[in-house]
Amino acid sequence: IASDGQVFVKFGRIVAKHCLDKRCSAELLCAAEQTHTISSQLGIVARVKAVTAESKSSSELLVSNAQNLIQAVLHVLKAAEAACIKGLRQPPPDSEEEAAAAFCLRWRKNLLWHRAKESLNSDRDELGLRKTRAKAEPTLTAMVQERSPQAKNTPKRPKPIKGHAVMDSHL
Secondary structure: OHHHHHHHHHHHHHHHHHEOOHHHHHHHHHHHHHHHHHHHHHHHHHHHHHHOOOOHHHHHHHHHHHHHHHHHHHHHHHHHHHHHHHOEOOOOOOOHHHHHHHHHHHHHHHHHHHHHHHHOOOOEOOOOOEOOOOOOOOOHHHHHHHHOOOOOOOOOOOOOOOOOOOOOOOO
16 A cells, blocks of 8 residues: 555655646645655554554554555545646646646546536526536546546546547647
8 A cells, every 4th residue: 555655755756847827736745745755654664563563553543554544545636636637837748748648638527527417417406506416526636536446337538428528738
């Protein structure tokens, strides 16, 4: 789990490096550093627990650190969403950075497509406000979960609606 946290640290740093908004970039770097710290701490606790006798407190500490890491990773993903909404610079071609940016761009297009589809909804409530459908907006967290080996029977990409296209001027 600790090594998986480092993957999200790297992802956060890449997105922050290419983010057009300095505040979003700073928030993302902060979240990535927090995740790095917690991930390192979890690795240390796991190594110590592996060589010491089994105790309830050490197990509780390990579980607590793993939960903290999950929360930190979620913070990185939320900050990355904000950075993607603000826009990303084009990364160098054929790089790991390009793959991360492409993942973010795919999420952003899904989000814009979802919002465009919702805006076409003509159902109104008693106050004249447009009703939203029950389906939640796409998130980076959901996309990461779809790509994980634990996720079974989930589509990799949503099917586009005929006649609808979302254009994007930049990442």
